[in-house]
Amino acid sequence: MQRDGKPGSLPGTPAHSRPDVSADTWAVTAGRRAEWTQNREGTGGIVNPPVWRASTILYPSIADMDAAGRAADDTLFYGRKGTPTAWALRDALNGLEPGSAGTLLFPSGVAALAVAILSAVGPGDHLLIPDSAYDPTTSFCFGFLKRMGVVAEAYDPLIGAGIAGLFRPETRLLILESPGSLTFEVQDVPAMAAAARAAGIATLLDNSWAASLLFKGIAAGCDMVMQAVTKYVGGHSDLLMGSVSAVPGHFEKLRATAAQLGQCVSADDAALALRGFRTLPLRMERSGRSALEIAHWLKGHRLVHRVLHPAFEDCPGHALWKRDFSGAAGLFGVVLDRGSRADAPAFFDGLSHFGMGFSWGGYESLAIPTSPERLRTVSRFEAPGMTLRLSIGLEDPADLIADLSAALDRLETLT
Numbered sequence: 335m336q337r338d339g340k341p342g343s344l345p346g347t348p349a350h351s352r353p354d355v356s357a358d359t360w361a362v363t364a365g366r367r368a369e370w371t372q373n374r375e376g377t378g379g380i381v382n383p384p385v386w387r388a389s390t391i392l393y394p395s396i397a398d399m400d401a402a403g404r405a406a407d408d409t410l411f412y413g414r415k416g417t418p419t420a421w422a423l424r425d426a427l428n429g430l431e432p433g434s435a436g437t438l439l440f441p442s443g444v445a446a447l448a449v450a451i452l453s454a455v456g457p458g459d460h461l462l463i464p465d466s467a468y469d470p471t472t473s474f475c476f477g478f479l480k481r482m483g484v485v486a487e488a489y490d491p492l493i494g495a496g497i498a499g500l501f502r503p504e505t506r507l508l509i510l511e512s513p514g515s516l517t518f519e520v521q522d523v524p525a526m527a528a529a530a531r532a533a534g535i536a537t538l539l540d541n542s543w544a545a546s547l548l549f550k551g552i553a554a555g556c557d558m559v560m561q562a563v564t565k566y567v568g569g570h571s572d573l574l575m576g577s578v579s580a581v582p583g584h585f586e587k588l589r590a591t592a593a594q595l596g597q598c599v600s601a602d603d604a605a606l607a608l609r610g611f612r613t614l615p616l617r618m619e620r621s622g623r624s625a626l627e628i629a630h631w632l633k634g635h636r637l638v639h640r641v642l643h644p645a646f647e648d649c650p651g652h653a654l655w656k657r658d659f660s661g662a663a664g665l666f667g668v669v670l671d672r673g674s675r676a677d678a679p680a681f682f683d684g685l686s687h688f689g690m691g692f693s694w695g696g697y698e699s700l701a702i703p704t705s706p707e708r709l710r711t712v713s714r715f716e717a718p719g720m721t722l723r724l725s726i727g728l729e730d731p732a733d734l735i736a737d738l739s740a741a742l743d744r745l746e747t748l749t
């Protein structure tokens with residue numbers, strides 16, 4: 335806010351900061367606008383936007399109260415509209431998706447997906463969802479939305495521009511997720527988004543793996559790009575949050591739907607996520623590099639059938655990853671050539687550096703057994719043995735390799 339208490343930018347501060355700087359510099363400078371860091375009258379201000387907790391905002395007059403109701407998004411009005419802590423995070427995330435009209439925050443990644451989908455479809459509409467989508471996204475489309483009269487249809491994630499063949503007159507939304515959950519196929523997002531746009535169909539990309547750092551969804555032609563902030567941006571396994579960035583036209587619909595559904599996040603969580611944001615490129619670079627080293631080691635192991643990692647040539651869509659992504663995240667899958675889900679305790683229970691738990695993208699490494707074949711309906715996933723997913727954190731990769739080596743030895747003795 336300005337000195338007079340009225341919202342707005344201080345002289346010299348752009349109304350909407352944009353990262354005309356590298357990602358590393360944006361991570362450090364984003365969201366630190368003068369009016370959010372109390373940088374007034376040449377004091378220099380504080381480094382981090384503080385935690386502004388609020389439900390009620392007080393007004394000096396009815397005229398001020400009425401004006402606040404009509405004011406811009408980053409204006410104090412009522413707690414659900416946020417305070418400078420959340421606006422700073424929104425601004426920071428928005429800067430990762432050039433071309434976006436704005437970014438909104440949600441209490442989880444699943445909430446972000448649900449609201450984005452609801453902003454685009456209604457009764458009688460048809461939507462398309464990849465067969466490799468995150469399981470709760472699929473459940474929402476085939477469960478909740480079915481009750482609302484929306485028809486969801488799964489498609490082969492590798493269909494590419496051929497997606498146009500599945501468009502119907504009533505198709506309103508194409509959902510994309512690249513790489514796919516658990517199986518890591520890379521989609522031809524630019525070609526699919528172009529086909530949808532030409533047909534007047536909205537697109538929603540789950541960009542959580544790339545964290546909008548390694549792949550730019552809006553620039554690739556998508557209308558809405560979400561990420562589970564819980565993962566790499568949060569980065570410390572202590573918060574849940576989601577975000578959606580959207581192009582003009584879609585942003586307004588998204589904002590209206592989110593407001594009607596009462597979506598908001600706490601200032602404390604926003605501050606935590608903003609802290610994670612500062613080291614996002616650094617952490618992603620390190621876990622991506624360690625993950626590649628570990629994936630290469632696994633590929634050479636006698637018990638490993640396949641590594642499901644976009645940087646490997648045998649990963650479906652590898653050429654698209656090379657063309658479209660600027661790097662790889664630290665999350666990938668492994669297919670063993672023996673063992674089944676029933677043998678999982680032998681492998682997992684004795685792990686000492688890998689934690690066993692859901693989620694990914696934190697500073698600590700995680701491992702879970704997976705069953706992607708059970709989720710497929712229109713494309714097949716076949717594995718001769720046990721499948722697992724690894725989220726590589728910031729530990730020494732040599733320690734993680736030793737942990738995996740011992741786990742594979744235990745499995746070998748058993749099977």
Ligand SMILES: Cc1ncc(COP(=O)(O)O)c(C=O)c1O
Pocket residue numbers: 442443444445468515540542543562563564565574575576693694
């Ligand atoms: C690809 C993907 N999208 C969305 C989500 C949902 O995020 P959240 O756990 O914050 O609801 C997840 C969570 O694992 C995910 O893996």
